[in-house]
Amino acid sequence: MDVLTTFIQVKESLMTQNVTLVAVSKTQSLEAIMERYELGQRIFGENRVQELTEKQIKLPKDIRWHQIGHLQTNKVRFIVPFVAMIHSGASLKLLKKISLEASKLDRTIDVLLQAKVAQEEAKSGFSPKELSNQQLLTTIADLPNLNICGLMGMASFTADKSQVLAEFASLRKIFVQLKGRNLFPEFRQLSMGMSGDYELAIQEGSTMVRIGSLIF
Numbered sequence: 001m002d003v004l005t006t007f008i009q010v011k012e013s014l015m016t017q018n019v020t021l022v023a024v025s026k027t028q029s030l031e032a033i034m035e036r037y038e039l040g041q042r043i044f045g046e047n048r049v050q051e052l053t054e055k056q057i058k059l060p061k062d063i064r065w066h067q068i069g070h071l072q073t074n075k076v077r078f079i080v081p082f083v084a085m086i087h088s089g090a091s092l093k094l095l096k097k098i099s100l101e102a103s104k105l106d107r108t109i110d111v112l113l114q115a116k117v118a119q120e121e122a123k124s125g126f127s128p129k130e131l132s133n134q135q136l137l138t139t140i141a142d143l144p145n146l147n148i149c150g151l152m153g154m155a156s157f158t159a160d161k162s163q164v165l166a167e168f169a170s171l172r173k174i175f176v177q178l179k180g181r182n183l184f185p186e187f188r189q190l191s192m193g194m195s196g197d198y199e200l201a202i203q204e205g206s207t208m209v210r211i212g213s214l215i216f
């Protein structure tokens with residue numbers, strides 16, 4: 001099937017399920033992004049700061065750019081002027097830096113806390129234990145110019161569906177617990193699911209999926 005047809009089908013299916021599509025456009029050309037833009041897509045996700053800033057300059061200003069991958073503190077200032085959401089709020093150090101840079105510009109940035117539940121060492125984020133630490137959470141909630149609006153996580157890269165489901169279920173559990181603490185007034189988004197596992201993620205309560213290879 002033609003990939004643009006797949007894109008349209010995925011987009012429509014997500015819309016009926018009330019799930020937000022972040023079209024992950026890393027490594028994709030401006031033309032490929034514009035084809036999806038013309039089909040109504042406005043949220044695009046990138047994981048490299050340099051690529052993101054270059055694309056942001058060249059593409060329409062009503063695109064909402066999401067930073068989705070590992071973010072270094074020394075690169076934060078390049079995206080804070082325009083980024084719509086940062087999914088990879090993975091450490092207190094990084095959150096403090098985003099807060100500081102956002103304060104300088106008098107902007108408030110939507111940020112997701114990244115949780116690490118997968119078995120793989122390579123994945124970053126807060127551990128479930130950290131995300132139940134009231135003192136840490138209060139410190140985060142007190143950072144100015146941040147709108148902590150949800151949780152992001154990834155499942156292990158494995159063909160074992162039951163493991164993927166279990167990891168999404170633990171992300172959902174952390175999400176529900178954090179929401180219940182009422183520390184973050186706009187805590188609504190659960191960003192989980194990619195090309196290979198987004199249907200499982202939605203089954204487990206995802207509100208936002210980050211899909212690249214399937215739709216490009």
Ligand SMILES: *Cc1c(COP(=O)(O)O)cnc(C)c1O
Binds near residue numbers: 068
């Ligand atoms: C690349 C990437 C995605 C999209 O992956 P696909 O398998 O291409 O859908 C989602 N989330 C993050 C953090 C990524 O880096």
